[in-house]
Structure formats: structure tokens, C-alpha cells
Amino acid sequence: xxxxxxxxxxxxxxxxxxxxxxxxxxxxxxxxxxxxxxxxxxxxxxxxxxxxxxxxxxxxxxxxxxxxxxxxxxxxxxxxxxxxxxxxxxxxxxxxxxxxxxxxxxxxxxxxxxxxxxxxxxxxxxxxxxxxxxxxxxxxxxxxxxxxxxxxxxxxxxxxxxxxxxxxxxxxxxxxxxxxxxxxxxxxxxxxxxxxxxxxxxxxxxxxxxxxxxxxxxxxxxxxxxxxxxxxxxxxxxxxxxxxxxxxxxxxxxxxxxxxxxxxxxxxxxxxxxxxxxxxxxxxxxxxxxxxxxxxxxxxxxxxxxxxxxxxxxxxxxxxxxxxxxxxxxxxxxxxxxxxxxxxxxxxxx
Amino acid sequence: xxxxxxxxxxxxxxxxxxxxxxxxxxxxxxxxxxxxxxxxxxxxxxxxxxxxxxxxxxxxxxxxxxxxxxxxxxxxxxxxxxxxxxxxxxxxxxxxxxxxxxxxxxxxxxxxxxxxxxxxxxxxxxxxxxxxxxxxxxxxxxxxxxxxxxxxxxxxxxxxxxxxxxxxxxxxxxxxxxxxxxxxxxxxxxxxxxxxxxxxxxxxxxxxxxxxxxxxxxxxxxxxxxxxxxxxxxxxxxxxxxxxxxxxxxxxxxxxxxxxxxxxxxxxxxxxxxxxxxxxxxxxxxxxxxxxxxxxxxxxxxxxxxxxxxxxxxxxxxxxxxxxxxxxxxxxxxxxxxxxxxxxxxxxxxxxxxxxxxxxxxxxxxxxxxxxxxxxxxxxxxxxxxxxxxxxxxxxxxxxxxxxxxxxxxxxxxxxxxxxxxxxxxxxxxxxxxxxxxxxxxxxxxxx
Numbered sequence: 180x181x182x183x184x185x186x187x188x189x190x191x192x193x194x195x196x197x198x199x200x201x202x203x204x205x206x207x208x209x210x211x212x213x214x215x216x217x218x219x220x221x222x223x224x225x226x227x228x229x230x231x232x233x234x235x236x237x238x239x240x241x242x243x244x245x246x247x248x249x250x251x252x253x254x255x256x257x258x259x260x261x262x263x264x265x266x267x268x269x270x271x272x273x274x275x276x277x278x279x280x281x282x283x284x285x286x287x288x289x290x291x292x293x294x295x296x297x298x299x300x301x302x303x304x305x306x307x308x309x310x311x312x313x314x315x316x317x318x319x320x321x322x323x324x325x326x327x328x329x330x331x332x333x334x335x336x337x338x339x340x341x342x343x344x345x346x347x348x349x350x351x352x353x354x355x356x357x358x359x360x361x362x363x364x365x366x367x368x369x370x371x372x373x374x375x376x377x378x379x380x381x382x383x384x385x386x387x388x389x390x391x392x393x394x395x396x397x398x399x400x401x402x403x404x405x406x407x408x409x410x411x412x413x414x415x416x417x418x419x420x421x422x423x424x425x426x427x428x429x430x431x432x433x434x435x436x437x438x439x440x441x442x443x444x445x446x447x448x449x450x451x452x453x454x455x456x457x458x459x460x461x462x463x464x465x466x467x468x469x470x471x472x473x474x475x476x477x478x479x480x481x482x483x484x485x486x487x488x489x490x491x492x493x494x495x496x497x498x499x500x501x502x503x504x505x506x507x508x509x510x511x512x513x514x515x516x517x518x519x520x521x522x523x524x525x526x527x528x529x
Numbered sequence: 530x531x532x533x534x535x536x537x538x539x540x541x542x543x544x545x546x547x548x549x550x551x552x553x554x555x556x557x558x559x560x561x562x563x564x565x566x567x568x569x570x571x572x573x574x575x576x577x578x579x580x581x582x583x584x585x586x587x588x589x590x591x592x593x594x595x596x597x598x599x600x601x602x603x604x605x606x607x608x609x610x611x612x613x614x615x616x617x618x619x620x621x622x623x624x625x626x627x628x629x630x631x632x633x634x635x636x637x638x639x640x641x642x643x644x645x646x647x648x649x650x651x652x653x654x655x656x657x658x659x660x661x662x663x664x665x666x667x668x669x670x671x672x673x674x675x676x677x678x679x680x681x682x683x684x685x686x687x688x689x690x691x692x693x694x695x696x697x698x699x700x701x702x703x704x705x706x707x708x709x710x711x712x713x714x715x716x717x718x719x720x721x722x723x724x725x726x727x728x729x730x731x732x733x734x735x736x737x738x739x740x741x742x743x744x745x746x747x748x749x750x751x752x753x754x755x756x757x758x759x760x761x762x763x764x765x766x767x768x769x770x771x772x773x774x775x776x777x778x779x780x781x782x783x784x785x786x787x788x789x790x791x792x793x794x795x796x797x798x799x800x801x802x803x804x805x806x807x808x809x810x811x812x813x814x815x816x817x818x819x820x821x822x823x824x825x826x827x828x829x830x831x832x833x834x835x836x837x838x839x840x841x842x843x844x845x846x847x848x849x850x851x852x853x854x855x856x857x858x859x860x861x862x863x864x865x866x867x868x869x870x871x872x873x874x875x876x877x878x879x880x881x882x883x884x885x886x887x888x889x890x891x892x893x894x895x896x897x898x899x900x901x902x903x904x905x906x907x908x909x910x911x912x913x914x915x916x917x918x919x920x921x922x923x924x925x926x927x928x929x930x931x932x933x934x935x936x937x938x939x940x941x942x943x944x945x946x947x948x949x950x951x952x953x954x955x956x957x958x959x960x961x962x963x964x965x966x967x968x969x970x971x972x973x974x975x976x977x
Contacts, residue, residue, distance in 0.1 A: 268739070327932035330672055330739055331882055335928035338875070342920025343583075349915035350587040452743055459740065493759075499751040502744040509736035517737070 239480050244370035245435045247476035249274050249447065251373050252428030253454035254461070254468040255380045256421030262384065262463065263417025264397035264410075264520045265322050266329045269336025270425050271451025273311040277429030278447060279344035281307025282357050282439040290362045300362050300434055307430030308423055314340065315422025319415045326524045337451070345441035355441035363437040372427060373469065380424075380465040393417055397518030400525040410525045425451070456505040475501040565885035568936050572883070572929035573897065577615065580922045584611040584914060593913065609914045618919075621907025622649045622900040647782070647789025649896075649903030650796060651862060656895035657799035658854030659877025660884060661806055662720075662847045667886040668810055669843035670823030675727055675742025676851040677874025678749030679720035683852025685753045686719030687712040687859045688866035689761060691774045705777035709860055712778065716856030717849040723749060724848015725841060732837035738844070746874070754868050763865070770867035780861040790862040798857075800892065802850065807888040819843055851877070876902075879927045898923070 253270040260267035285303025288294055294302045318336050321327045345355040352358060384390040395403040396413040403410050432446065433439050440446035453475055461467025482497040588598070588609030598610035620627050624643035626635055659676050666673035673679075691712040698704035727745060730736040754769060763772040780792030810816040821829035822836045822843075830836045854873060859866055880898055884890030905919040929935070 268743075321928065321932050321935075325932040325935040325938070327928075327934070330674075331878075331931035332928060334674070334875075334878060335924050335931060337924075338879075338927060339921060339924030342917050342922075342924055346583075346915045346917035346921055347587065349917065350591045355917070449747060452747070455740065456744065493755055495751045495755045495758075499748055502747045502751075506730070506736070506741050506744050506748075509741060510730050510734040 239477070239484055240370075241366040242480040242483065243473060243477045244366045244373065245432075246479055247472045248369040248373050248435070249425075249428035249432040249450045250454050250457050250476060251469050251472035252376055252431070253421075253425040253451050254457040254472055255376055255465055256424030256428075257454055257458050258380065258384070258463050258465060258468065259393065259417045259424070260421035261458075261521055262397045262518055263393045263414045264400065264518055264523065264525070265319070265414050265418050266333065266517075266522050267315075267318065267418060267421050268330055268333030268455065269314075269318055269340075269451075270421065270454050271447060271449065272333075272337035272340030273315055273422055273425035274429035274432065274447045274451045274454075275337075275340040275344050275445050276314050277307035277311035277426040278433035278445070279307075279348060279357075279439045279441070280310035281430035282360060282433050282437075283347070283351060285360055285362075285434065286357065290360055300360070300364060303360075304364070304427075304430045304434060307433070308426030311426030311429055312419055312422035315418050315425070316415075318422075319418035322418070323411050323414050323524075329522050341445065344439070344445060348439060348441045357439040357441075360434075360437040364431065364434045366435065369431045369435055372431060373472075376424060376427065377465045377469040384465065389416070394518070396525075397521055400520050404525075404527060410527065414525075425454075428454075453501055456501050460505055460508055562885065562887070564933075565887075566890075568933045569883050569885065569890075569894070569930060571936050572926055575929050576922050576925035579925050580918060581611045581615070583921060584609050584614050584918065588914075591913075609912065614908060614912060614914050614918070617907050617911045618904035619900060621645055621911065622903035642784045642786070644786050644789050645903055645907060647785040647791040648906065649899045650785075651789060651791035651899075652902040653896045653899030654791070654796045654799050655854055655858055655862070655873050656876055656880050656898050657796075657803065657891055658850055658857065659873045660880030660891040660895050661802060661877075661888060662851035662854065662874075663877045663881035664884060664886045664888055664891055665806060665810070665819075665850065666843055666847035667881060668823050669819045669839060670826065671728070671731065671840065671843055671847070672739050673724070673727075673742055673844065673847045673851075674739055674878065675724065675745050675749075675874070676847070676854075676877045677870075677872065678742070678746035679723045679848040679851035680855040680858065680874045681746075681749045681753050681870050682723040682855070683716035683720030683849075684855030684859045684870065685756070685771075685866050686852065687716040687856040688771045688774060690715035691778050691860070692772055695775050695778060700775070700777060702777060705775075705779075708775070708778035709780065712774070712860055713853055713856040716852040716859075718852070720852015720855060721845045721849035724851065725845040728841040728844025728848075731844070732840040750870070753866075757866060757868065761866075768867055768869075771865045773865045774860065776864075778860065779864055780857075792861050795857050795861050802853075803888050803892055806850075810888060815842070876923065879923055879930075882927060882930050 253274055256273070257267055257270050281303040283303070284306030285299050288299035288302050290299050292299050297305075314336060318332060321332045322329050348355050348357055384393065392403060392408055392413045393416070395408075396410050396417070400410040403413065428450075429447070432450070436446075438446075454472070457471040457475065458468045460471040461469070478497055478500060482494055486494060585607060588607035588611070589605070591608040593608040598607045598613070599605065600607065622645060624639060624641075624645040626639040659680060662676045662679065663673055691708050694708060694711055695704075698707060723745065727736075727738045727741040730741050731738045757771055758769050761771050763770055780795050782789060782791055783793045785791045785793070808816075810819060818829065818834045818839045819842075821832065822834055822839045826836050829839075851874060854877075858870070858873065876898055880891060880894040883894040883897070901919050901922060905916045908914055908918065909916040
């Protein structure tokens with residue numbers, strides 16, 4: 180019998196137009212940066228010079244990687260979930276819960292103490308990942324076992340975390356913001372984790388049997404079922420992975436400052452939604468997601484630095500760019516194609 | 530409780546256990562509505578139970594000098610009293626009509642026209658509009674997460690229109706009425722246009738409306754913020770806000786205290802909208818187009834419905850209702866547009882889902898959320914429990930309502946349990962019936 184999986188088309192790699200799209204994004208970004216570098220070197224006393232100085236400075240790199248970590252990591256998680264057929268719109272909630280729990284666990288252990296030789300801040304980091312994974316697990320059960328509407332359940336995950344994190348912060352610390360830990364994780368760690376996670380995700384999605392199963396669960400679950408692999412299990416794995424990756428992102432976000440801020444939209448401030456933007460913009464390609472995440476975070480970091488130099492940049496408008504970009508991209512450039520069976524429940528035929 | 534709700538929701542379970550609920554409900558509503566109702570009630574009860582557990586656990590972990598509540602038998606002390614939390618939440622939201630710890634059930638000095646109840650109804654009024662906005666789109670098969678953005682745009686349009694038009698009219702009640710009407714229309718147009726964008730993108734560019742509406746929420750909030758910050762900011766204001774609209778152009782708080790930000794007239798307008806939309810969706814040809822393209826787009830197209838145009842119209846209508854919600858927020862609650870717009874649009878999603886996307890269900894669902902919002906303030910005043918608890922409850926309710934299959938599975942499980950031989954099942958089933966009656970009582974209020 181022929182393997183039904185052999186007939187699956189893999190949109191990201193096989194579709195020439197799609198890969199052209201990612202390639203043109205990369206070329207465009209590199210091109211703009213190159214022009215900026217050349218003009219910056221030629222006219223160092225102008226705005227371009229300042230801009231070039233900012234874009235290619237270490238401090239901008241540091242803040243870019245700090246801002247990009249939650250976006251890219253949650254975006255990668257979103258790819259795993261959505262490729263498996265579960266649209267995870269609750270990434271924002273996963274980031275919030277891991278950001279809070281990481282700080283909480285680190286403060287419970289106490290900075291300076293270790294658990295089994297692991298310093299408190301890294302114990303907190305793991306705690307954040309565990310919390311996010313647990314919440315993603317609940318989301319997975321609700322969506323896959325109880326057949327909940329994925330969009331609504333995802334919104335619920337966001338709203339629960341948005342209420343629960345400040346609630347717990349008030350219970351434990353007496354205010355929606357936690358006190359500062361007095362210790363933090365350097366930006367080089369975040370940058371390394373982002374790059375490693377991107378490469379690993381790409382490899383897992385495109386070069387492993389698991390990746391193939393994951394894509395099959397989202398594109399053609401029946402085919403996967405036919406070869407005797409449980410669609411539910413694969414989807415659970417996809418959702419849990421989105422929890423793990425978002426957990427890394429949320430912990431990195433909070434611990435790079437050493438504090439959780441829970442007022443308003445919390446310190447996550449829509450980064451989970453930007454993550455969705457990033458992976459749609461990157462067309463479900465981890466490398467594209469990294470590019471989009473760095474681009475958005477870089478815009479933000481550059482804007483912050485420009486303001487520090489005294490340029491009146493409308494910061495709110497700069498922060499609006501990613502959202503507008505994704506609408507334009509969805510409408511005009513690449514009609515990002517959702518996996519065929521994403522959002523649908525799959526019933527095993529016994 | 531949830532097991533009985535699920536039990537009667539499940540057909541085979543109720544064959545064995547003849548349910549009073551079924552006999553009462555069936556003549557009035559079709560089964561799916563009854564099932565939805567039961568699931569909504571079960572979801573609320575389950576959320577309250579989970580919230581209870583959260584209060585209990587966090588009360589154990591939090592540190593305080595004296596225990597607010599001691600658990601019987603075990604003697605464990607807790608910092609928060611979970612019973613008190615819910616008492617304060619629901620009783621407080623109504624302005625304490627129930628006398629607690631005193632003789633008599635009702636407090637004789639209570640009147641409905643008190644501050645707390647006014648705040649609750651104010652929230653209810655606003656949530657009616659955002660809930661209707663989401664519900665209308667849902668009926669057309671569109672998930673409008675963008676009501677928040679439509680509300681922001683509508684509110685700004687209202688504030689700016691009223692501020693611009695006010696100088697041309699002589700002060701007075703007539704001018705006030707004109708300004709309110711014009712301002713509300715401006716809100717409807719603003720919200721409608723903002724809603725038409727994702728509608729058109731969905732219809733003609735195949736862009737997923739979930740994504741575009743989420744993005745447009747951020748765009749609306751940011752652009753409105755910058756506009757007010759740079760152009761329309763009131764002089765000397767410490768927050769980013771427009772000037773106040775004239776006093777006479779705001780809704781008058783009949784009977785209720787001024788500070789409750791509630792106007793009975795606005796609530797009546799909301800109820801009118803509910804009736805109007807119910808009629809529109811269920812009894813007009815546009816409503817028919819809307820529903821069929823929501824259920825079966827291909828079939829609707831075959832039947833001569835212009836599905837693309839219907840999509841745009843539905844989103845425009847949805848946005849316009851959200852925009853009117855924004856108008857009321859300005860003309861009833863705040864008196865001006867200010868940057869910290871509350872999450873009314875997101876709550877509207879919860880309201881609509883809880884209402885089963887039925888315009889008639891929006892009224893009780895909005896009232897429930899109004900109670901939660903009003904009660905949250907009281908929790909802040911009267912207890913040590915963080916008011917964010919209400920946010921958690923909101924999330925839990927939406928989560929549980931989203932998983933009807935859970936209750937059906939539970940119902941099947943309970944159905945098997947109560948079909949046991951003889952008397953052992955009897956007590957369970959009678960208890961189940963009692964609970965169903967409670968659910969029906971809620972349902973009666975729903976349709977009234």
C-alpha cells in the first residue's frame with residue numbers, strides 16, 4: 180500500500196511563490212540595511228548618520244534581542260500549534276503567565292540561592308516554562324478533547340492569564356507589579372535562545388518524521404490517521420510545544436528586566452499578538468518568523484533610541500507599523516494560507 | 530449541578546430521567562436554544578466554583594495578620610473568605626438589597642436607584658451594544674474580535690462631532706437632544722466604517738477577519754491616541770483626553786445618582802436595539818441572507834444571496850453597533866474621549882458567546898457581566914481580595930462556554946450514573962430536576 184503521506188504538498192518548501200515571498204523579504208531587509216550603512220558612513224552628520232549609528236550599535240542590538248525574544252519564540256510556538264491544526268490565539272496569555280511565574284519562582288527560591296546547583300533565576304526560568312506549558316496543556320485538552328472553538332478558547336486563555344497574573348501578583352507581592360529581583364538575564368542569552376529555537380524549529384518541522392506528522396495533522400488528518408498515527412496526540416504535542424516556546428519567550432521577557440509588570444495590558448503589551456503577525460508575515464517559516472520578529476523589535480528599539488537622541492518620533496505610530504503591515508500583507512501580497520484542517524476537530528473513525 | 534445540566538442537554542439521558550425542564554422548555558424554544566441556555570448556566574456555575582477554589586488557595590498562600598475565614602473541621606485559616614467574596618460581589622453590585630447578619634432577608638431601606646446598581650446598569654448598557662455587535666457578526670459566520678477598535682473609533686467620532694457641532698447650537702435641552710442624536714450617528718458611522726474594512730478585506734481579498742480585526746484594534750487604539758495627543762487634547766489635561774462635551778449633550782441620569790454614570794434612557798435604547806436586531810436577524814430578508822451565509826456560504830450563494838456583499842454589510846452593521854456603544858461610553862459614562870478605553874469590546878465577545886449569539890440572550894448576559902463589573906468595585910472596597918479575580922472569572926466563563934462537549938460528556942456520564950437500578954438513582958434524578966428548574970427560572974427571565 181502506498182503511503183498517503185507521500186501525496187501531501189508542503190506549502191512552505193514546495194510552493195515556489197511562497198519561498199519567493201520569504202526570499203524577497205530577506206533580500207529587501209538586507210538591502211535597506213545595506214543602503215542605510217553606506218549612506219550613514221557617507222553622511223555621518225545627518226539623520227541618516229544617526230540612524231545608521233543606532234541601527235548598528237550594540238545597545239540597539241541588545242534591546243532588539245530583548246524585545247524580539249518573546250515575539251519570535253511565541254511565534255515559533257504558534258507555528259507548531261497551527262501547523263498541527265490548532266490555531267493558538269492565546270499566545271499572549273502564555274507569555275503573560277510565564278512572565279509572572281518566572282519572576283515569582285525566582286523570588287521564592289531567592290536570588291543567590293540554588294536548587295540542585297541551578298541558580299534561582301534559571302529555576303524561575305524553568306518555572307515560567309512549566310506554567311506556560313501547563314496552561315497550553317489545558318488549552319489543548321479543551322480544544323482537542325472537548326472540541327471547543329479554538330478561537331474562543333484561545334481568547335479565554337489570554338483573558339484568564341490577563342486576570343490571573345496580576346491577581347496572583349497582588350496576592351503574593353501586594354501589588355500588580357512585582358518587586359525587582361535585582362538580578363537579570365543578559366541579552367546574549369535571549370539572543371542565543373532565539374537563534375537556537377529558530378534553527379531547531381525549522382529542523383523539526385522540515386527534516387523530521389515528527390514535523391511531517393505535525394503538518395499532516397493540520398493539512399490532512401485523515402491521511403495521518405490512515406497510517407496509524409493518532410491525530411490527537413500529534414496535535415497535543417503541537418500545542419504543548421507552543422506552550423514551551425512561549426514559556427521561554429515570556430520568561431526571557433520578564434527576567435531580562437528582573438520584574439513582572441501587571442498594570443494595564445501587563446508588560447507583554449500585545450507581543451503575543453505581534454507574534455501571530457510575525458509568523459503570518461513569515462508565512463509559517465521559522466526563519467521568516469525570526470526575520471519578522473527582529474524587524475518589528477528592531478523598529479521599536481530604533482524608535483526608542485531615536486527619541487533618546489532628541490528626535491520627535493511618534494512612538495505610538497511606529498508601534499502601529501507591524502499591525503498595518505500584516506493587514507496589507509494579508510490583503511495584497513501573500514494570502515497566507517492556513518493549514519487545510521486548522522480550526523477543525525478531527526473525529527477518529529473507529 | 531453541571532452534571533444535571535449536561536444530562537438534560539443529552540437526549541438519551543433525559544429519556545431515562547423525564548425532566549421537568551424539558552417539558553416546560555420545549556414548547557417555547559427549540560432544543561438547541563435550551564441546550565445553549567443550560568450550557569451557559571452550567572459554565573457560569575462552574576466558573577464560580579473554580580473562582581471559589583482560586584480564592585481559597587490564594588487565601589491560604591497570602592499573608593495576613595488575622596484569618597478572614599476558618600475552614601470548618603480542619604481549622605485551617607484563610608486570608609480571604611470565599612463566601613464573603615461572592616456575597617459582596619453579587620449583593621454589592623445591586624447596592625446591598627439583601628440584609629446579611631440581620632433579621633429579615635431584605636434591607637427595607639434599599640432602593641433600586643442607588644450608586645452601585647447604577648454602575649452595574651451602566652456597564653450592562655454598554656455591554657448590550659458590544660455584545661450585540663459581536664452577535665450580529667457571529668450570525669453571519671464572522672468572528673468580529675474588532676468590536677473594541679470599532680468602539681474606540683466610534684467613541685472618538687462621537688466626541689469630536691459633538692464638540693465641533695456644539696458651538697453652532699443654542700444651549701439647552703433641544704440642542705442637547707440634537708447633539709446626542711448627531712453624536713450617536715457619528716459614532717455609528719465611525720464604527721461602521723472601521724468595521725467595513727475587515728469585512729471588505731474578508732469578502733474581496735480573502736483575509737481572515739480574526740487576524741485583521743485583532744490588528745485593527747491595535748491600529749484604532751494607537752491612531753486615536755496619537756490623534757488626541759497631537760491634535761484634540763484638552764488644554765491643561767493631565768491625561769490624554771479630549772475636552773468634555775457640554776453637560777446638556779450628555780444623557781441625563783434619571784432617578785439614579787449623577788456619579789453612577791448611568792442613564793435609564795440609554796438602557797431603553799439598548800433594549801430597543803435588542804428587539805430591533807432580533808427582528809432584523811430573524812424576520813427580514815436581510816437577516817435571512819445573513820444567517821444563511823453564516824451557516825452555508827456556498828448554499829447561500831446558490832440560493833441567490835450575494836455572500837460577499839452580505840459579509841461587508843454584516844461587518845458594517847456590527848461595527849456600527851459597536852460604534853454606538855462607543856457613543857454611549859462618551860455621552861453617558863465619561864463625557865469625553867480618553868485614552869484608557871475599557872475592554873468593553875472584548876467583554877462583548879464573552880457576552881455574545883454566553884448569549885449563544887442570540888440578540889435576546891444578550892440582555893441577561895450583559896447584565897451578568899454588568900454585575901461582575903459593578904461587584905468588582907465592591908470587592909475592592911470591602912474585602913482584601915484583589916479585584917482582578919473578576920477578570921479571571923470572565924476568562925473562565927468564556928472558556929467553559931466554549932466547550933459544550935465537556936458538559937455533554939459529563940451529561941452522558943451522569944446519565945449512565947442515574948440509570949442505575951431502583952432507588953439509588955432516584956434521589957439523584959430528583960436533585961437533577963430541581964437544578965433544571967433553577968435553570969429554567971433563569972431562562973424565563975432571559976426571554977422576558
